[in-house]
Amino acid sequence: MDYRVIKNNDLFLMTDRHGDVSGEETPNGLYKRDTRFLSRFELAINGKRPVLLSSAANENYIATFRLTNEHMTENGELLLWRESVEVNRERFIYGDVLYENVSLTNYSTKPVSFRLSLRIGADFADMFLVRGFQPADKLGSVLGREASLFGWSSEYRGADGISKAVSVRWDVQAESANEEGEIEFRVELMPAESKRLRLTVSPSIEGEKPVVLEPGQALAELRQAEERWRAKVTDATSDNEVFNRLYERGVQDLQVLLSDFGFGPFPVAGLPWYAVPFGRDSLIAALQMLPLDPSIALGTLRMMAAHQGTQTDGWKDEQPGKIMHELRSGELSKSGQVPFSPYYGSIDSTPLFLLLAAEYVHWTGDSSSIEALMPAIERALDWIGDHGDRDGDGFVEYFQESSKGIANQGWKDSEDSVVHKDGRFAKAPIALIEVQGYVYQAKSRLAPVLEKLGRKEKADKLRAEAAKLKQALDSAFWMEDEAYYAIALDGENEQVRSVTSNPGHLLMSGILSPEKARLVAERLIAPDMFSGYGIRTMSAEATGYNPMSYHDGSVWPHDNSLILLGLSRTGQLEAARTVVGGLLKSAAQFEYARLPELFCGYGDEIGYPVSYPVACSPQAWAAGTSIVILQAMLGLEPNALEGTFKLSPFLPEGIDRLVVRHLPVGEGLLSAEILRGGNGGPVTARVLENTSGLRLEAAEAAPSRSWN
Numbered sequence: 001m002d003y004r005v006i007k008n009n010d011l012f013l014m015t016d017r018h019g020d021v022s023g024e025e026t027p028n029g030l031y032k033r034d035t036r037f038l039s040r041f042e043l044a045i046n047g048k049r050p051v052l053l054s055s056a057a058n059e060n061y062i063a064t065f066r067l068t069n070e071h072m073t074e075n076g077e078l079l080l081w082r083e084s085v086e087v088n089r090e091r092f093i094y095g096d097v098l099y100e101n102v103s104l105t106n107y108s109t110k111p112v113s114f115r116l117s118l119r120i121g122a123d124f125a126d127m128f129l130v131r132g133f134q135p136a137d138k139l140g141s142v143l144g145r146e147a148s149l150f151g152w153s154s155e156y157r158g159a160d161g162i163s164k165a166v167s168v169r170w171d172v173q174a175e176s177a178n179e180e181g182e183i184e185f186r187v188e189l190m191p192a193e194s195k196r197l198r199l200t201v202s203p204s205i206e207g208e209k210p211v212v213l214e215p216g217q218a219l220a221e222l223r224q225a226e227e228r229w230r231a232k233v234t235d236a237t238s239d240n241e242v243f244n245r246l247y248e249r250g251v252q253d254l255q256v257l258l259s260d261f262g263f264g265p266f267p268v269a270g271l272p273w274y275a276v277p278f279g280r281d282s283l284i285a286a287l288q289m290l291p292l293d294p295s296i297a298l299g300t301l302r303m304m305a306a307h308q309g310t311q312t313d314g315w316k317d318e319q320p321g322k323i324m325h326e327l328r329s330g331e332l333s334k335s336g337q338v339p340f341s342p343y344y345g346s347i348d349s350t351p352l353f354l355l356l357a358a359e360y361v362h363w364t365g366d367s368s369s370i371e372a373l374m375p376a377i378e379r380a381l382d383w384i385g386d387h388g389d390r391d392g393d394g395f396v397e398y399f400q401e402s403s404k405g406i407a408n409q410g411w412k413d414s415e416d417s418v419v420h421k422d423g424r425f426a427k428a429p430i431a432l433i434e435v436q437g438y439v440y441q442a443k444s445r446l447a448p449v450l451e452k453l454g455r456k457e458k459a460d461k462l463r464a465e466a467a468k469l470k471q472a473l474d475s476a477f478w479m480e481d482e483a484y485y486a487i488a489l490d491g492e493n494e495q496v497r498s499v500t501s502n503p504g505h506l507l508m509s510g511i512l513s514p515e516k517a518r519l520v521a522e523r524l525i526a527p528d529m530f531s532g533y534g535i536r537t538m539s540a541e542a543t544g545y546n547p548m549s550y551h552d553g554s555v556w557p558h559d560n561s562l563i564l565l566g567l568s569r570t571g572q573l574e575a576a577r578t579v580v581g582g583l584l585k586s587a588a589q590f591e592y593a594r595l596p597e598l599f600c601g602y603g604d605e606i607g608y609p610v611s612y613p614v615a616c617s618p619q620a621w622a623a624g625t626s627i628v629i630l631q632a633m634l635g636l637e638p639n640a641l642e643g644t645f646k647l648s649p650f651l652p653e654g655i656d657r658l659v660v661r662h663l664p665v666g667e668g669l670l671s672a673e674i675l676r677g678g679n680g681g682p683v684t685a686r687v688l689e690n691t692s693g694l695r696l697e698a699a700e701a702a703p704s705r706s707w708n
Helices: 215-232 241-256 280-288 295-306 349-364 367-372 374-385 433-452 456-477 502-508 514-524 557-569 573-587 620-634
Strands: 004-008 011-015 029-032 035-038 040-045 051-056 062-068 072-074 077-080 085-094 097-106 112-121 141-148 151-157 163-170 182-189 194-205 235-238 258-260 265-267 637-639 644-646 657-665 668-676 683-690 705-707
Touching (some): 004 085, 004 241, 011 085, 035 163, 040 085, 077 112, 085 215, 097 182, 215 241, 241 258, 241 573, 241 620, 265 295, 280 295, 280 349, 280 620, 295 349, 349 374, 349 637, 349 657, 367 374, 367 433, 502 557, 514 557, 514 573, 557 573, 620 657
Antiparallel strands (some): 011 029, 029 035, 040 112, 051 062, 072 077, 097 194, 112 182, 163 194, 235 657, 637 644, 657 668, 668 683
C-alpha cells in the first residue's frame, strides 16, 4: 500500500507512508462520519520533510513512522549533519481521539539545535468531494480558526446546518503558532538525548467533544480491548505459516472494521473509503463471520432493519421493505445533494438480509432474536415478491430510478460489469443469476425457522416459492453450449451470455442439481476462470475480459469465499482445494498477508499477484475470506434447529494439520483437530471440545476423509 491507515470505532486516519497528510490535493486525512477533519498534518525539520526509514500499520490501530533528517546547510554553513536526529512518530486512535507521540533522539556526537514545525489544516470536506464522485451545489464555510502556543482549532458550519470542529493540542510550548496552522518548536538535544512531543486531535460534531485521556491510559485501554476481542473469538492454527498469518490478519482487520451504530457490533465495508454501513458488504461480512462471532450477524440484522425502506422514493431508489445499500452522513447527504442518507440502490441487500437471518438461526438456534425481527423479515419478503420482481416473471431484477444513483445494482456495480458476449452493455431491468440464488437460499432456509416459530403456513408458502424458482432457473439462465449459467437476463429477458464468477454463488444456495453443481465447479477452476491466485470475475475468453478491470477479469477474495462455501457444501472438494491453494499463494505475496479488496486477474505465469491500484485494504469481506477458508476446511455445517452439525473436512496442499478452538456454534463452543495421514493419506476429523448442545451427525466418509 502507498498509504497507512488506522481506525477505531467511527474515526480513521489515512496518511502517506511518511505519516503526513499533505493538503487538500490528496485524499489523505482524518475522517469521521464522511467528513475530513484534518486535511493537512505535516512534520518538518528546518522546513524540510524528514527522510523515511520505515513505516508500519500492521496492528490497524497503531501506526509507527521512523524518519531522520537530510543533510542541511545554509550559505555554506552546516545546520544539521545527515542522519543526526531520529524522529519516531507513533500514533493511535481511541475514543474518537487521535493521539500522537513524536520522539526526537540525537544520535550525533555533538549537541544539535533545529526547528521542528507542524502544518495543520482542516477543510471539513465531504467524502464524496474528496473522491471527486459528486459535485456540490452548495457548501458551508469555516467560521473561524484559533491558535495558541499549546493548540490550534477550527470550526465549520455546513450547508446541512450542522456545526463541526477540530481541536489539536500539544504538551510542549511552541515558539510560534498562527491561525493558518503553522506551528514551530525550537528543539535542542545533547548527544544521546531524547525529547518527546505529545499531540491529540479531537474532532467534534454539534459540540459533542470526545473525552481526551492521558496517552498511556488510552493506549492501555485500546490494547485491552484488542486482547478481549482476540480471547473471545475463534482460534485457529495450522502447520502452514501463510494460513496462520492470513487468519490472524483477518481476525485483526475484522475487529478494526467493527463499529456500533446503536444496534450492536456491525462491520463497515472497508478502509479508507467505505468506513460506513453498507447493505450487501456488511451482510456478507457478517455471514462470513458466523464462525468467529455470531453476535455480529445479529447486530447487523438489527441495524439493517432499523433503516429498512418505508416509502417509494425514486431519488433514493427506495421502496417499502427494501434493505439499504449505503448510509452516508456527510454534508452532501445531510443536505440532500446526494441520495445516500441512506440510499437503497442494491438488488441483493434485501435477499442477503433474509439469508443472513436464516443462517444465523441455523448456526445458533437463537430463533427468539429472529422472532423480534419478523416484521422486518416479512416486509423484506413482500418486497421480493412485489417491487423486486418488476415484470412478474418470478425473478428479482433491478432498475435505477435515482438520477444520482447506481446503474448496476449487484455486487459488480461498475457500469461495464454486465456485458453481452458481443460487447453490448446489458440494459435494465436486469435479473442477476446470483441474486436468484440468494432468494432461493433465503426462502428455503427461512422456512424451517418460521415453522419453529409456529408460522407453518408461511413456511409452506416459502418452500413452494423456492421450489418454483428452482424449477424456473435452468430454462432461463442455463447456456447449453457453454454448459454454464449466464450472468443475467437483460431488460428484454435475453441471456447475458458472458462467462463470469457470478453463477458460483449458486453453489452455496442449494438451488443446483448435483450434476449442475459439478459442471459449475469444473468451469470455475478451468484455466480461463482460475488465474492461479483465485477465480476471476470474468473468463479470460470472454469479450469483455480485462485483467486490470474492476469487475471484468479481476480476482475478488470475497467472491471466491462465497464460491468456496458452496464448493464445500456440495462436496466439490478438489475444486475447493484449488481455490484455497490459490488464495493462500496470493496472501503470501501481499503486505501483512492481507488479502485486498481485489487484485488483477493476470495468470500465475507472472509469478505474483498484481495489485489493483485503488483497492481498499483492509476490506471487511476480503478479511472475512480467511474465516470462510477455515469453515470450508472444516466442512462445518450446523443445524441448530435440529440439534446437529456436520464436519466434512478437507485440507489443501501444504496443510497437514489444522486445530480450531472455541468456535462459537449452537449454545456453546466447538473445538476440533483436522489431520492428514502420512504420504497423502485420508483426512481425519477429531472433536476436541463440544459444549454447543449439538451432536455430530454421522456421515459416510468420502475416499479423501475418514471419521473418528
